[in-house]
Amino acid sequence: MKHVFSHLRPYVRETVLAPLLKMSEALLELLVPLVVAAIVDRGIAAHDRGYVLGMALLLVLLGVVGLGFSVTAQFFAARAAVGFAGRVRFALFQKTQTLPVPELDRLGTSTLITRMSADVDRAQSGVNMVLRLLLRSPFVVFGAMVMAYIVDVPSGVIFTVAIAALSAVVFLIMLVTMPLHRRLQGRLDRVVGLTRENIGGARVIRAFGREEDERRAFAEESRLLRSLQLLVGRISAILNPLTVVMLNFAVIVLLEKGAIRVDSGRLTQGEMIALYNYMTQILVELIKLADLIVTLTRAIASGKRIDSVLASDASLARLSDAEPDRSTSEHIVFSDVSMTYPGASASALTGITLSVKRGETVGIIGGTGSGKSSLVSLIAHFYDPSAGSVLIDGVDTRAYPTELLRSRIGFVLQRSVLFTGTIRENLLVGNPDARDEDLLLAVHAAQADDVLAAKGGLDGAVSQGGKNLSGGQRQRLAIARALVRRPEILILDDSSSALDYATDARLRAALGELSGEMTILVISQRTVALSSADRIFVLEDGELVGEGTHAELLSGCDVYREIHESQSDGDGREGGAR
C-alpha cells in the first residue's frame, strides 16, 4: 500500500507528535494512583487537611495538563487523518484524469466513485484511530507486563503467555476478516452501480413498468451485501468476548498459582492485588484495542482497494516526442492500422490504410459497428492501435505530444455530453481564452442561435449532462464547443443525427464556409450528407472497402451503392429518405 501511505508523508510531524502526546497523557494517568497513595499514607495518617487539599488540587492539575496533551494530540491526529484523506481523494481524482480511456472503461465509474468516497472515509478513520491509540494501548499493555515481572517473575510469565495468546487471536481474526472486508466493498460497488443505473435509465425502466423488478433486484443485492456484513460481523463479534474471557482466564490462573505462592510466603496479599490491577489495566486497553482492530481491518481493506487504483500505471504507448510538421500536405495518415478493444474477442479495425490531405473534407460511412467511431478515436489517440501506425502532421500519434495533438482537434462525439454550468462555461471548454464574440460566432455557425435565445443567452443554465436541452440542442452546442477551439482537424462523429434536415443543411453550408485550412472528417449514415465531401471512405466490418467521391463510389463500390440505394426512394428522386 505504498501509494496510499505516501500521502501521510507531509504529516510526519503530526503522526509522530499525536501518539507521543497520547502516551504522555497515559503516563499522567499512571501517576494518579501514586497521588492517591500519598493522600492515604501522609495526609490521612497525619490528619493534615491542608496536605489533602493540596494533593486534590494536584489531581486537578494533572487533569488539566492531560487535557492539554490530549486536545493537542486529537488536533494533530485529526489534521493528519483528514489531510491524508484529502490528498488521497485528490490523488484518486487526478488518476482518473490521467489514466487513458481504456483503463477507465475497465475500472468503471461506480467503483471509482466508491473508492473516492466510502473507501477514503474508512482509511481516514483508520489513520485517526491508529494515531490516537497506537502508542497508548501497547504502552499500557507492555508497561503492565514489565511491572508484573518486577513484582513477581513467575507471574510475569503468565502475563507474557496471556499477551502472546491474545495477540495471536487478534491477528488471526484480522487475517480472516481482511479479505471479507474487501469482498464487502465489492458488493457495495454493485449497490452503487444499480443505483446509478436506475437514475440514468429511469425513463426506460418506467416505460417498461420495471420499477418493481428493479426494486426486487436492488433488494436482492442489498440482502447479499447484508448477509456478507452479518458474516463479517459474526466473526468480528467473537473478538471482544473471546479476548475478555481469555484475559479473565489468565486472572484465574494467576490467582490459582498466586494462592500457592502466598501460602508458601513467596508473595504478599498486597502484591497479589497489584498483579490483579495490572491485569485489569490490560483488560481495559484491550477493549479499546478491539475497536481499533475492527476499524483498522476495514481501513486496510479500503486502503488496498485505493492502492490498486493509484498503482495503475496504465498509459497509452509513448514514443519519444517528435516535432510535428504542420506544412506537410498529408495531414492524417493511417498505415495498415488494426485495433482491438481490451477484452474484446474480435478486432474493431483491420488493416486500414488511408490518408487525408490538409484542408480536405472527407466522409466516413459504414454500417452499425463497422468501426467508424473507432477509426476517428485513434486520430485523437484515445486508444492505441494494436498494429500499424496513425500519423498526424507526419508524426506518429504515439510520438505527438498528447496535449498539443488534442488541442488541435475539435471532437464532436456521437452522444453529445454537456456539463453542469452555464452555456458559456460549456463553450469555453473548447478554448478557455475565447472571447464572447468568438463564442457567439461559433454558436452561429453551429446553428445554435435559437438555443441561446431559448435558454437565456450565454449565461443560460445547463444541468448535468445537458438534460434540460433536447438532443438536437445538445448536439449543436457540442459542435459550437468544437468550433470555439478553431481546430485544425474537426471530427463530427454522426454529430447531426439529432438535427432535422433543414438545420443539418444549414450547418453543413456554414462549415463549408468556415473550413479553409481546417481538415474535416464527417461520419454519417446518410450518403446525401457526404455527397459534397472531397472523398468518402467506406467501412465494412472494420475494413476499408471503398474510397473516392460520391460519384466514383456509386459506380465502383457495391457497399456504398447499397447504402445509397437503401436511402433512396423507389423512383430514385429522393436520396436520403428510407
Add this chain to the structure above:
Amino acid sequence: MKKQGNRMKTLSRVLRSVGRYKPLFALSILLAALTAAGSLYVPILVGQTIDLMLGAGQVSLAEVTDSLARILAVVLLTGLTSWLHGMTNNRITYHVVCDVRCRAFRKLGRLPFSYLDKTTRGETVSRIVSDVDTFADGLLLGFSRLFTGIVTILGTLAFMLMLRPMIALLVVVITPLSLFAARFIASRTYRMFRAQAEVRAEETAFADEMISSRLVVTAYGMEKKNTERFSEINDRLTRHALRATFFSSLTNPVTRFVNSVVYAAVALAGALSVIATTGAAAPFTVGALTALLGYANQYTKPFNEISGVIAEFQNALACAARVFAFLDEAEETPDPADAAVLTAPRGEIELKDLSFSYTPDRPLLQKIDLHVKAGDRVAIVGPTGCGKTTLISLLMRFYDVTDGAVLIDGCDVQDLTRRSLRENIGMVLQDSWIRRATVRENIALGKPDATEAEILAAARAANCDGFIRRLPNGYDTLLPEDGGNLSQGQKQLLCIARLMLSKPKILILDEATSSIDTRTEMKIRSAFAALMQGRTTFIVAHRLSTVRDADHILVMRDGNIVEKGRHAELLQKGGFYAELCRSRYTEIN
C-alpha cells in the same frame, strides 16, 4: 432551538425505523444488562478470593479453588452474553440499513422526473449509499455502547450508595457535567458534519460527471481544469472535515477531564471524612475510600464511552437527516385509489386542449388538440427543441399536463394506473440505455419471462443476432454499465429488440433509428412494419419517407402544432412543412 427540534425529529424517526426490531431491541437491552452485571460481579468475586489469601500459611486452597470455579462460570456466561449482544446489534443495524436503503431505492422509482432531471446523479447516489452507511455505523457503535454504559452506571451507582451515600450523591451531581460538555460540543459538531456531508455530495457529483464523460474530458484536455476544480472542492471538504473531526474528538478529552475533577473531589471529600470520623462509632475507613475511588473511576468510564458515542451519533444523525429528506421528497402524484387498469386498449388517443410547461414562467406546449384513431401512425416533425420529446413525455406520463388532458380509448390517462398505461406503450429513445447485465437480460428487459425462442426472434428482427454472436459469450456476454464498447448503433438495435419482444399496443419511436445505418434500417424495416400493423404509433423522425406515409403529420414549432394533416395536403398548403421538405430537395439537386 429549531435545529434542536429537527434533530430530535430525526432521532425519533431513526428509532421508528428500528421499530420493526423491537423484540431484538429488547433482547439487546437484556443482554447488555447481563453482560454489564457479569463484568461488575467478576471484580467482586476476585476481591473475595484475594481476601482468602491473608499471608503465608493462611490460605485455604480448597476455598480458593471453589471461588475460582465460580469466577470461571461467571466469566464464561458473561462472555456468552457479550457475544450474543454483539450479534444482536449487528443484526439490528444491518437489517435497518438494508431496509432504509431499499426504501430509498423504492423512492427513486417514484420520484417525478422534475426531480430526477434537476438533481445530479452523484448527489442521489451519495445519499443512498454513503449517508445510509454512515448512519448505520453510528447506530452500531451507539447500540453497543449506550446500553452497556447505562447498565454499568446504574450498577456502580448502587454499590457506591451502599458504601457512602453522601459522596455517592456528590459523584452523581458532578458527573453529568461531562454530559453537558458532550452535548455542548455535539450540538456544534452536528452542523459541521452536515456541512461536511453536503460538500462531500458536491464532490461526488462532480467526480461522477467528469469520470463518466471521460471521452469529452479527454478530447478537450479538460483534465487540468477539472483537477483544479476538484482541488477547490476537495480543499473545502478537507476544511469542513477537519473541523468536524477535531471538534467531535474533543468530547472524549473534555469528559475525561471532568471525570478527573470528580475523582479529585471524591478523594478530597473522602479523605476529609476519614479524618473527621476517626474514632467515631462508624468510621469511614481507608479501605472503604479505596473501594469508593475504584467505583468512582468505574462509574465515570461509561460516561466517557457514551459521550464518545454522542459524537459518532452526530455524524450519523446528520446523514440520517439527509436520507430522510430524500425519503420525504414529493413523489409523483400517486395513482388515484379508483384508478382503472388499462388492459388491451384499442389505441385511440386524443389530446384535448392540452397545455404544458416545465416552469410556469416559460409556457411550452399550448392548447393542443388532436384525435388519433386506433392503429394510426402519427409523425411529429419540426426543428430541434420545438417540444417533440416533451409531447411524448406527456403520453408516457413522465410529466403531467398543466392543463387539458390526454385520453386513451376515451379515458383520461390520469385516471389510469401509470403502470398499466406504460405497460401498453413501448418506447425507443434517442439515447440508448444499456445496463450492466447480459445481452439476453438487456433484451428481455420489458418481458423478463420471455422464452429463448422469443428473444432470438426479437434479436433477429432487430438485426442484432449477427453482432451478438460475435461477442465473446454471445447472448450471455455481460455488458458493462452503459454498454461498453458497443457502438451507439448497436446499442440502439438492442433497444429496438426490446420493443420487438414486448410488443405493446402503442409505440413511441423517438429518433429510434438515429444511430443506425440505413442499410441495417432497411433490413429491420419489414419487422418494424409488421410491428406497427394495428398499433397506434408515434414517430419522431427527420427522415421524410417515415413521415410521408403517416396518417397524421404534426408539424411543431416553438411548442405549438403549427400544421396538421397528411403529406400531400401539407405540401399543397405550402407552409412550414413544405419549406422543411423543400430544404430536403435542394440538398439533392
